[in-house]
Amino acid sequence: MQRILDTVERIGNRVPHPVMIFVYLIGLIVVLSAVFAAFGAQVTFQAYNVATGEIEPTTVAARSLLTIDGIRFMFTGVVPNFMGFNAVGVIIVAMVGVGVAEEAGLVKVLIRKLVIVAPARALTYILTFVGIVSSIAADAGYLVLIPLAAAAFISVGRHPLAGLGVGFASVAAAFLVNVMITPVDGILTEITNDAIRLINPSLTIDLASNVWFSMGSVVMLTVLIALVTERIIEPRLGPYTGDYKVAGENVLSEDEYRGLRLAGYGLLGVIAFLCLLTLPPGAPLRNAETGAIIGNSPFMTSLIVSIALIFLVCGICYGRGAGTLKTTNEVMGAIQKSIGGLAGLILLLLVISQFIAFFNYTNMATLAAVGMADVLTKMSLPPLVLLMGFIVVVFILDLVITAAIAKWAIFAPVFVPLLMQLGVEPEVVLAAYRVGDSPMNAITPLNAYFAMIVTFAIKYQKDAGVGTVIALMLPYVALISLVWMVFFAGWFLLGLPWGL
Secondary structure (H helix, E strand, C coil): CHHHHHHHHHHHHHCCCHHHHHHHHHHHHHHHHHHHHHCCCEEEEEEEECCCCEEEEEEEECCCCCCHHHHHHHHHCHHHHHHCCHHHHHHHHHHHHHHHHHHHCHHHHHHHHHHHHCCHHHHHHHHHHHHHHHHHHHHHHHHHHHHHHHHHHHHCCCCHHHHHHHHHHHHHCCCCCCCCCCHHHHHHHHHHHHHHCCCCCCCCCCCCCCHHHHHHHHHHHHHHHHHHHHHHHHHHHCCCCCCCCCCCCCCCCHHHHHHHHHHHHHHHHHHHHHHHHHCCCCCCCCCCCCCCCCCCCHHHHCHHHHHHHHHHHHHHHHHHHHCCCCCHHHHHHHHHHHHHCCHHHHHHHHHHHHHHHHHHHHCHHHHHHHHHHHHHHHHCCCHHHHHHHHHHHHHHHHCCCCCHHHHHHHHHHHHHHHHHHCCCCHHHHHHHHHHHHCHHHHCCCCCCCHHHHHHHHHHHCCCCCHHHHHHHHHHHHHHHHHHHHHHHHHHHHHCCCCCC
16 A cells, blocks of 8 residues: 555656646647648537527537637737636635635634534534535635544544544545535636537536535535444544543634624625515516526526625624624735635636637637547447546546646536537536546545645554555545445436536
8 A cells, every 4th residue: 555655646746736737738739739730630510500599510620729820819819818717707706705704713613613512423424514515615624624523533532533534534525515606616617618618609507507416415425424434434443542632622712602693693684685686576686587586697697796795794794703803904904815825726727718718729629529429429328328437537637636627627628518419418527527526635645635634643643644544534535436426327317407
């Protein structure tokens, strides 16, 4: 096992920074576009014509980026490509609210409060559920829930490494599902829509396109992770014999309780405000023509704004009550800090936006998708088999590229059009990606928080190391991967709705 880990780590250390990966991919696209264009590569397929509203035969040929028009596009399109990449606006708007809630301390206190009130018999299930939904603010889950889960276990006489395992598995191995819409959902949705436009420019999916599958996955994973912890992990670890003691780590102060009360009042106020804008007939957030709330409506389109508003108001109320954000200047400082922390992500999105724009310009994604669709159609492979294979490919790649957004930016332009050609809805492909992206996060040393988890383990067990954490997490990863794939297949075969 140690040799395997050394090999994975050695290979992983040679993987460039995600920004450089996309820089290299852009260079590769430039060269390949010229090669395909020189050979006259083209495909003919049935596509939706926006002007006529009909499905018509369409021929698409490869376009070179090394022509006069191609070079002109690369230079003049940098700013428009970035400004038209909706994922940038989504993440910034979301972090205005989520960042204030994090900086005020609301997210951390909510996690601690839930652990404090949890009954002993339900502690594992509650910690698992909280860990999964903490992806609304991922850093809070890694930095607060995982060590807190270990402390909660030892405080009730259970092995702290089991608590560490349940915390890490729930936060990392179930990262892309939630009972709420998260900022990452906005980015993944926009990347998916960019890929959809290669086949049907008039078709889009919204933020809630995977909401039912995501909620169902949360319930299933909560039960599964808790059962693995109690039936496999804890019996293997046995009773805790270490000398680490917990002293008051789960106690909330009066200021924190006051902040939570004010945050609750703020939540009720925002919900009432949003209901006023949505529920009455003719309300601003209803569809102007049909009056619908769900589907094509301002309410659904503005979900990320509503989420940001909820976190912003609750964060401010908590900060005032707890004394962590006393003035408007401090609130503005929290917003600036949260947006400033996005610098690396914004740089990555800048490069990704160029990659997607260049890829779309060359028509290579369309050529690849149609060509593979033709081959696969002749092979008569069921769509479910293709989806299962796609999930396995994502599993493997996640060992070396852990960034969910970066991987989807690579996969979406190829697999979304490909599977759409075979009659698979884009929201199904996105759901399959959610299954494939998460489980390996818990065992790859390239996870940015993996070293921190090892440090937490050493805190409770002096001789712990990388192998300790890998051995701890392998049962989770194996069973989550297997059961989640079966769950996805069952959802697909039963024809259950994926979202709103």
